[in-house]
Amino acid sequence: MQDYEPDDVDFALIHALQIEPRASWKALAPALAVDPVTLSRRYQRLLNAGLIWITGYDPGTPGRGALIEIECAPGQSVSTAEAISEDPMVASIDFTAGGRDLLLTLMAEDSVDTSRFLLHRLGEYPAIRRARTHLITEVLFEAGNWRLRTLSAEQVAKVPAARPPRPRAARTVAPGLKRLIHHELGIDGRAPTTAIAERAGVSNQRITDAIATMRRDGSLRLRTDVARTYSEWPIYAWYFMQVPAPLVERLRTSLGKIEEVRLAVLVASEYNLIMAVWLRTLNDVHRFELLLEKLLPGSRVADRSVVMQIGKHLGHILDDRGRATGPVVSMISPDPT
Template sequence: MTSPNQDSLRRDADLRLIHALQLEPRASWTELGRALATDPVALARRWARITEEGLAWISGQRRHFPAVAVVEIECVQGKAAETAFLLADEEIVRTIDHTSGGRDLVAVVAGPDLESLSAFVIDRLGDQRLITHARTHLVTEILVEGSIWRLNALSDEEARRVPAAKAPRPRAARQVPADLQEVVIRALYRDGRTPAGDIAAKAGVSTQRVADAIATMRHSGDLVLRTDVARSYTGWPINAWYFVQVPASSIDRLRSTLSRLAEVRLAVTTASRYNLLMTLWVRDLADVNRFEALLEKVLAGARIADRAVVIRPAVHSGRLLDARGFVTGLSTLHDDPA
C-alpha cells in the first residue's frame, strides 16, 4: 500500500504529464523528458499506467462538425441508465451525462449534416420507448470547447518548453485524400499517440506520407488532437450544465469573457429558448451557485434559466465512463473492428 503522501506525489506527477500532453499530444517522450526534466522512459511508463487505469486519454477528432446539438432527455422512471447505455452505441452521440433537475440525461450529438442530426433526434430518439421527452438545442456557434481547457499543473517555464505541433514539411502534399484522412482519424481517435508507422502499415502507404498527412490535417484544422482527463482526478470534481438567456447585444463579448473563466469547459450559442449553454467544472457544490453570481456579473443582462449538476458521467467523446469518470472502453460504433 502507498501512503497518502506518495499518492499525492504520484497524482501531481500524473497531472504534470497530462498537462504537457494537453499542450502537445504527440510530443515525443524525449521532448517531454526535456520539458519536465524527467527520464523519457519513466514518462512513457507513467503514461502507460495512466491510460491503463482510465485516468486520461488522447483522441483525434474532426474539428468541424456541421451539425451539433445539445439534447435534454427525460426517461421512463428508473430507465436512465439503460437509455444511456443504448444511446452510447449511436455514432452521432459524443457525450452523455446523468444529471439532476428537470432532465435525466444531457447529450451532445454531432453529425456531418442537419439531415443526419434530425434523423437521430426525430427517428432514433422517437423510437426509443424508454424516452418520454427530448428537447433539442441546435448549436449555432461553439465559443469554448474542451480541447483548449488546461490543467495548469506546469509552471509557465515548463509549459513553454513543451514543443509546439510540427508544421507540415515544405514538400508535403497540401491536400490529404479523403480515404487517407479517414484511416488517420480512425486510428488517432482510438489513440492519439498511435505511431505514424502503425497507421502507414494499415493504410498501405509510407510512414512519411502519414506523418505529413497528420501535420497537414492539424495545420488546416481538419484534425484536432485532445487530451482528456477524468474529472474526479483533477481537483475539479463537480460538473454542471447551465442554460442561460443572454441579450443578443452581449453575444460578441462572450468569446473573450468565457475563455478567461477557468471553470468553463464548453460554451455554445444555440437557436432555442436558451441562447447560451455551458458546462463547467468546479471544486465543490457551493461553487455552482458562486459561479452563477460571477456569470451574471460579467455578462450584463444574463439570466440563468436553469442548471443541472452531473451526478454521473456516462460517455465522453465516445469513451464509456464509470461512475468516477474513468474510461472503461470505447462505445461499440465508435470502435474500429479493423
C-alpha cells in the same frame, strides 16, 4: 481496473499532453525534468487506470452538432444511456440532476445526419419520454483548450508545439485517408503513424504529413482528457443561459480567462448560450451562477444541472468514478460504408 492515485509528476505530464497530445517522451523530458522512459511508464499507468485518454476528432461545421436533453421513464435512464452509447454519432452522455435525466452531445457527419438522428433514431428508444434539442451554431470555447494549470509558465514554454507539415507535403488529404485517420485517432489520439500507415496501405511519411496537414487546416483536433473526480474540479455542471446579443462578442475574449469553463456554445433554441463547467465544490454551483450574471449584465441563467455521472465522453465509456474503461466507440467509421 487497478486503482491509482496520480501525483504531481503525473499531473504535470497530463498538462503537457493537453498542450501537445502527440509530443514524444523525448521532447517532453526537458520541460518536465523527467527522463523519457519514466514519462512513458507513467503515461501507460495513467492510461491503464483510465485516468487519461487522448482523442482525435473532426470539429466539423455549424449545424452538424447538437445538445439533446432527454427525459426517461422512471428507472430507465441507465439502460437507455447504455443503448444510446453504442451509437457512434453520440459523442458524450451525462447523467444529470435537474430538469433532464440525460444530456447527449451529438457529433454528426453533416446537418442531414443530425436531422435523421433527431427525427428517426431517437424514436428507437422506447424509454425516452421527451427530448429537447439545442442545435449548436457556434463553439465559443471547447474543452480541448482547457488546462490543468499544473506547469509553470516557463515549463509551458518548453513544451514543443505540433510540427507543421513539411514543405513537400500534399496540401490536401484524400477523403478516404482523412476518414481513416479520424477513426484511428478517435480511438487513440497517440496511435503510432506506423500502425495507421499499415492499415491504410500507404507510407509512414504520408500519414505523418496528413496528420500535420489536417491539424493545420482545422479538420483534426486532438485533446487530452483527465478523469474529473481525480482533479481539483470534481463538480461538473451545465448552465442554460439567455444572453443579450451584444454581450456575445465579449464572450469570445473572456471565456478563456475563466478557468472553470470547459465548453461554451451558442445554440438555436429557447436559450442562446449553454456552458459546461468544472467546479471545486457543490456550493460553487450557485456562486458561479452569480459570477456569470455579474460578468454578463442583463444575462439570465434560465436553468442548470449538476452531472452525477458521465456515461460516455468523446466515444470513451466511463465508469461511475469517471475513469475510461472501454470499449471505445469511434465517432466515425473507417470507411463510408
